[in-house]
Amino acid sequence: MTNISILTIGDELLIGQVxxxxxxxxxxxxxxxxxxxxxxxxxxxxxxxxLSALDGESKVSKIILITGGxxxxxxxxxxxxxxxxFDTGLVVDPQALENVKNIFEKILKRPxxxxxLRQAEVPASCKVIQNRRxxxxxxxxxxxxxxxxxxxxxxxxxxxxxxxxxxxxxxKRFKPEHIAHRTLLTAGIGESTLADHIGSFERxxxxxxxxxxxxxxxxxxxxxxxxSQQGEANNEEIDxxxxxxxxxxxxxxxxxxxxxxxxxxxxxxxxxxxxVGTAESCSGxxxxxxxxxxxxxSVYFKGSVIAYSNQIKKSLLGVDPAILDEHGAVxxxxxxxxxxGAIRLLDTDFAVATSGIMGPDGGSEKKPVGxxxxxxxxxxxxxxxxxxxxxxxxxxxxxxxxxxxNLLRRFILSQSGEAxxxxxxx
Amino acid sequence: MTNISILTIGDELLIGQVxxxxxxxxxxxxxxxxxxxxxxxxxxxxxxxxLSALDGESKVSKIILITGGxxxxxxxxxxxxxxxxFDTGLVVDPQALENVKNIFEKILKRPxxxxxLRQAEVPASCKVIQNRRxxxxxxxxxxxxxxxxxxxxxxxxxxxxxxxxxxxxxxKRFKPEHIAHRTLLTAGIGESTLADHIGSFERxxxxxxxxxxxxxxxxxxxxxxxxSQQGEANNEEIDxxxxxxxxxxxxxxxxxxxxxxxxxxxxxxxxxxxxVGTAESCSGxxxxxxxxxxxxxSVYFKGSVIAYSNQIKKSLLGVDPAILDEHGAVxxxxxxxxxxGAIRLLDTDFAVATSGIMGPDGGSEKKPVGxxxxxxxxxxxxxxxxxxxxxxxxxxxxxxxxxxxNLLRRFILSQSGEAxxxxxxx
Numbered sequence: 080m081t082n083i084s085i086l087t088i089g090d091e092l093l094i095g096q097v098x099x100x101x102x103x104x105x106x107x108x109x110x111x112x113x114x115x116x117x118x119x120x121x122x123x124x125x126x127x128x129x130l131s132a133l134d135g136e137s138k139v140s141k142i143i144l145i146t147g148g149x150x151x152x153x154x155x156x157x158x159x160x161x162x163x164x165f166d167t168g169l170v171v172d173p174q175a176l177e178n179v180k181n182i183f184e185k186i187l188k189r190p191x192x193x194x195x196l197r198q199a200e201v202p203a204s205c206k207v208i209q210n211r212r213x214x215x216x217x218x219x220x221x222x223x224x225x226x227x228x229x230x231x232x233x234x235x236x237x238x239x240x241x242x243x244x245x246x247x248x249x250x251k252r253f254k255p256e257h258i259a260h261r262t263l264l265t266a267g268i269g270e271s272t273l274a275d276h277i278g279s280f281e282r283x284x285x286x287x288x289x290x291x292x293x294x295x296x297x298x299x300x301x302x303x304x305x306x307s308q309q310g311e312a313n314n315e316e317i318d319x320x321x322x323x324x325x326x327x328x329x330x331x332x333x334x335x336x337x338x339x340x341x342x343x344x345x346x347x348x349x350x351x352x353x354x355v356g357t358a359e360s361c362s363g364x365x366x367x368x369x370x371x372x373x374x375x376x377s378v379y380f381k382g383s384v385i386a387y388s389n390q391i392k393k394s395l396l397g398v399d400p401a402i403l404d405e406h407g408a409v410x411x412x413x414x415x416x417x418x419x420g421a422i423r424l425l426d427t428d429f430a431v432a433t434s435g436i437m438g439p440d441g442g443s444e445k446k447p448v449g450x451x452x453x454x455x456x457x458x459x460x461x462x463x464x465x466x467x468x469x470x471x472x473x474x475x476x477x478x479x480x481x482x483x484x485n486l487l488r489r490f491i492l493s494q495s496g497e498a499x500x501x502x503x504x505x
Numbered sequence: 506m507t508n509i510s511i512l513t514i515g516d517e518l519l520i521g522q523v524x525x526x527x528x529x530x531x532x533x534x535x536x537x538x539x540x541x542x543x544x545x546x547x548x549x550x551x552x553x554x555x556l557s558a559l560d561g562e563s564k565v566s567k568i569i570l571i572t573g574g575x576x577x578x579x580x581x582x583x584x585x586x587x588x589x590x591f592d593t594g595l596v597v598d599p600q601a602l603e604n605v606k607n608i609f610e611k612i613l614k615r616p617x618x619x620x621x622l623r624q625a626e627v628p629a630s631c632k633v634i635q636n637r638r639x640x641x642x643x644x645x646x647x648x649x650x651x652x653x654x655x656x657x658x659x660x661x662x663x664x665x666x667x668x669x670x671x672x673x674x675x676x677k678r679f680k681p682e683h684i685a686h687r688t689l690l691t692a693g694i695g696e697s698t699l700a701d702h703i704g705s706f707e708r709x710x711x712x713x714x715x716x717x718x719x720x721x722x723x724x725x726x727x728x729x730x731x732x733s734q735q736g737e738a739n740n741e742e743i744d745x746x747x748x749x750x751x752x753x754x755x756x757x758x759x760x761x762x763x764x765x766x767x768x769x770x771x772x773x774x775x776x777x778x779x780x781v782g783t784a785e786s787c788s789g790x791x792x793x794x795x796x797x798x799x800x801x802x803s804v805y806f807k808g809s810v811i812a813y814s815n816q817i818k819k820s821l822l823g824v825d826p827a828i829l830d831e832h833g834a835v836x837x838x839x840x841x842x843x844x845x846g847a848i849r850l851l852d853t854d855f856a857v858a859t860s861g862i863m864g865p866d867g868g869s870e871k872k873p874v875g876x877x878x879x880x881x882x883x884x885x886x887x888x889x890x891x892x893x894x895x896x897x898x899x900x901x902x903x904x905x906x907x908x909x910x911n912l913l914r915r916f917i918l919s920q921s922g923e924a925x926x927x928x929x930x931x
Contacts, residue, residue, distance in 0.1 A: 095533030107521030363797025364790030371789025
């Protein structure tokens, strides 16, 4: 098994100003290619920290992938340190220079400064990976049998380099182990209850197959992982085990692929040739945003009304003022009326609605912060759910969106009497 | 300076299934309290990896904060390993047991299983931190002068524990160094051009003050950091340097606080007692979502129309069919008409509009993927911008939202002739 360490350089990660999404993406791609990411380490823009990280990681991993710290500004100290660590000096790479000039003259149409020109400098002993999306080149080093590859931290530049150069290079050089994953998504059951329910399955797994529980937004993802050196036999075995797992999960199953709920719903809508719209109060557009994050969603998503104010609930969605007066905006009656209004106004087959109190303020004794009503339906029938989310504003909103997407999915399944659509409240 | 290592445990981080947002939050809070996060390390649910991480981090940091790996399911192996590492055995903590029982009986209203009960077990030698938001308790260990604190990985449980117990404990125990940050956000200028522009300022900084460039969504955040043992003197000095930096940044300044663009815009709207709505095509609700992510935004945000289909652009926003036929949905004329329609329909002072091709498909030679028109204005005047974003669907959408929020901000400033609102195209 070829171990990889991912080393991310930058003070911004250590003071929490930036969330590290690069490492997750890299790990995913490396894993798919059959490599095992052993450690992910972030250190600051500091000489000793970087040198000791390079040393430490090369002791536990064969490959060290480095991102960040290659920008043109003086808080970026990685390049000189790489020279020090690999005992070499900076030289100008002619192709990288050509690239920097080209970007400034033809694309940015800005004069080239000395700071920019330094982007074309590389340590003399490295093999250069050209950057087709930016100015900082990638660099490949070798030392005592270990491979070090340094890439820029800008996500799309790093991703391009990984896909086009780094992963092909690693596959050619190391014959990666075959790692197979199968993932499914469940909803409506907690992690520990699920664990008790499928305990006997888990205990019966062979030692090279493992099961992981990944809870998120009130849903639990289950991931089976098998390792081996024979690609084919491995796939057959994990497929068989996965089929078994699926049947045990039963009607809690949302999707048997590693896709988010919005994609599972999108496939269902596409398959049934139906359209959807949203009427959102407390979710403030996040439900629409989730639906449209799926490429090709314009086939089934037509549009939304974000009715944050009561005025718009009345004027656009036609919610009866008497409903708002009597039951309030956060009520079953209001979300029902919002679904009806959205179907009429947006001319869709289905619609979903949300109304709630996201916090931190706005709660009352009867309707505390986190109280949310959601609804989904068509012109003939509407189902609703009440939730009480006890988290922060951000997470309450995300939970609202995930739950209303799943409510619509179950509504659609219930129309054809399929599993997953049972026990719905009308 | 008291160094801290953050150690995150879980295979899900190493295969990239989950993005680590916990570490960023922890780093931010620790930093604010005057601690320096030295390293952030993630390792898998594997005995050797965890033991060697505990060993390695205790060599470079005085405090090791551990999250994850405490769930009830069998892929969570942290607790037995902590027993091994600290040479102790598991015992049931009576208070933690009471907590688990309480959660199942009173909140979840589900029968308690053996798996759940194991949550109340802790290594005998640790000091227990009770979990007020979930079942897994926190644990404090001491070994050879180093402090190890283990917390659950569920974000809101970890956050509660950090705020209420861990940070107070660390402050009491260590007298943290004073670290002061000042951050500002710029727009409309690239990282390297900005670096050249403020180069002489940067070179004149005293050695204990550093400047970092944090580019994101086409905007660059600048962060000044000063370290010292005297709290007060330090603040005065950094305030003076920050004022100097601000004046040099001039009209590229968006906000002189560490807040996102949607919050800067929100303050401006609140201050001027104005309301806003959105008419979104390609951004699919993200602009509304960003605006409503700010607590209290209901004061200035009334609602939106997401007009993903042309039909809704016409029927709801009143975009003239002739405009769509002649110029297409992705055009200056269309976004202008969308702003007008939104102001009329939503009855707001201002509105913004977006229309573009987010990819991966749908581009043409004349309008390639990433072509986006945005607009902002009031009933009398509308300004527009054309962009060509060359990233993936997700990033193109985020860039669209960030840019249209900034366009509206500049529009509002231009009304009162303030800096930042110049050179706007009418």
